[in-house]
Amino acid sequence: MTLTGAMLGVSLVASSPLAAQPSATTYIHAGRVLDQPGREPRGQSTIIVRDGKIAEVRDGFATPEDGAMVVDLKNAFVLPGLIDMHVHISSDDNLLRSRLESSGRDVEDVFVIAQGNARRTLEAGFTTVRDLGGDGRTTTTLRDAINNGVIVGPTVIPAGTMISVTGGHGGVNGLNRTLTHAVAAERTNICDGPDGCASAVRAQISLGAEVIKFAATGGVRSNVAGGLGKQMSDAEMKSVVDTAHSFGRKVTAHAHGKEGIDAALRAGVDSIEHGSFIDDETVKLFKASNAALVPTAVAPIAALAQARRGEAPGPQLAKAEEAAASHAASVARAIKGNVRILFGTDSGVAPHGDNAKEFALMVKAGMTPEQAIKAATSDNAAELDRPIGAILPGREADIIAVGGDPLADVTALEKVDFVMRRGVVHKLDGKRQAFPPE
Numbered sequence: 001m002t003l004t005g006a007m008l009g010v011s012l013v014a015s016s017p018l019a020a021q022p023s024a025t026t027y028i029h030a031g032r033v034l035d036q037p038g039r040e041p042r043g044q045s046t047i048i049v050r051d052g053k054i055a056e057v058r059d060g061f062a063t064p065e066d067g068a069m070v071v072d073l074k075n076a077f078v079l080p081g082l083i084d085m086h087v088h089i090s091s092d093d094n095l096l097r098s099r100l101e102s103s104g105r106d107v108e109d110v111f112v113i114a115q116g117n118a119r120r121t122l123e124a125g126f127t128t129v130r131d132l133g134g135d136g137r138t139t140t141t142l143r144d145a146i147n148n149g150v151i152v153g154p155t156v157i158p159a160g161t162m163i164s165v166t167g168g169h170g171g172v173n174g175l176n177r178t179l180t181h182a183v184a185a186e187r188t189n190i191c192d193g194p195d196g197c198a199s200a201v202r203a204q205i206s207l208g209a210e211v212i213k214f215a216a217t218g219g220v221r222s223n224v225a226g227g228l229g230k231q232m233s234d235a236e237m238k239s240v241v242d243t244a245h246s247f248g249r250k251v252t253a254h255a256h257g258k259e260g261i262d263a264a265l266r267a268g269v270d271s272i273e274h275g276s277f278i279d280d281e282t283v284k285l286f287k288a289s290n291a292a293l294v295p296t297a298v299a300p301i302a303a304l305a306q307a308r309r310g311e312a313p314g315p316q317l318a319k320a321e322e323a324a325a326s327h328a329a330s331v332a333r334a335i336k337g338n339v340r341i342l343f344g345t346d347s348g349v350a351p352h353g354d355n356a357k358e359f360a361l362m363v364k365a366g367m368t369p370e371q372a373i374k375a376a377t378s379d380n381a382a383e384l385d386r387p388i389g390a391i392l393p394g395r396e397a398d399i400i401a402v403g404g405d406p407l408a409d410v411t412a413l414e415k416v417d418f419v420m421r422r423g424v425v426h427k428l429d430g431k432r433q434a435f436p437p438e
């Protein structure tokens, strides 16, 4: 496919890095447009973008007004920017390098890694990500720098650091006694008992968390034995959920083992991450509360490959084998049972920028391409309560384009040729664009 990217009349305003402004008006001539995922795509259309927002969508190729920038996507399939509900934007996805270097890294080093990950993610067509755990301040600084036009990346919605019980998946493990005490003393996410866990939630919110994540069960990537079973008590989970909701934050639970998933659903979580062991009873609990499942199907595959290559220490291989063996069937059961499915990858475990590989796995598990795309756009947008996920007047101008037809072959989304975020073109004809725009 060729995007000609013909700039008939370019009128980009002069901008400083601290106030990068999109061109005032852009006309996008699109061959096909999935303006409202879940419905039939439009044919030849013109998307008019003003001041970073979608102003209008017209049939046919409208003649641009004077001074407008024109983007030629006449041969492309255009759709809303993709949304990933589960990334770790500051995590080095090279596990081996990360293990060797992490004890020598300061927060500044981590921020540089996060900056590179953010750019790769945006250029893969993901214009919004929910960050489900890292150092809270790294993520909020990154979020603000991107929103202020200082650096390039997707819109970031941070969860701060994952709430965990002492010794749990988000606790301190794998370090010697001195380091364990030192690291734990700095952490605000580790809690025991309902009161302690309420405090931990409030601490994340005070550091800028817009959503709360907690570890209901063990996890593959923590260097601690004890498997993937329930780690947090019912009372602790209830306290986390109620406290977060009282602050207007949604709550999502990292959960592999069935007992932990079920307990989190009973505690009232809004969503479950991973969901490696789901049976029919669990499906009923999902339906009763209308909670969503974020499958992160690329993650167990990536984690198992890393563990088998010997890159993951100690107890991780057994847990990776266990999760990977059960995960696909559990997700398929949830899809068959009409559980609400959102799109999320756990990128940081799998490589940043490969987020779209999740689509093929969702389709393999039983979703249609149309459903998988809807999950990654309008459904995720609704869950986040943000004006994104559709190409409709008033929405953020987060728009991407691919060469093939993703409704026929969802892997077309693995090669994104055009990326616009909030009206600024970051990729055109498959090539990175200067930022701030020249």
Ligand SMILES: [Zn+2]
Residues within 6 Å of the ligand: 086, 087, 088, 132, 346
């Ligand atoms: Zn994760």
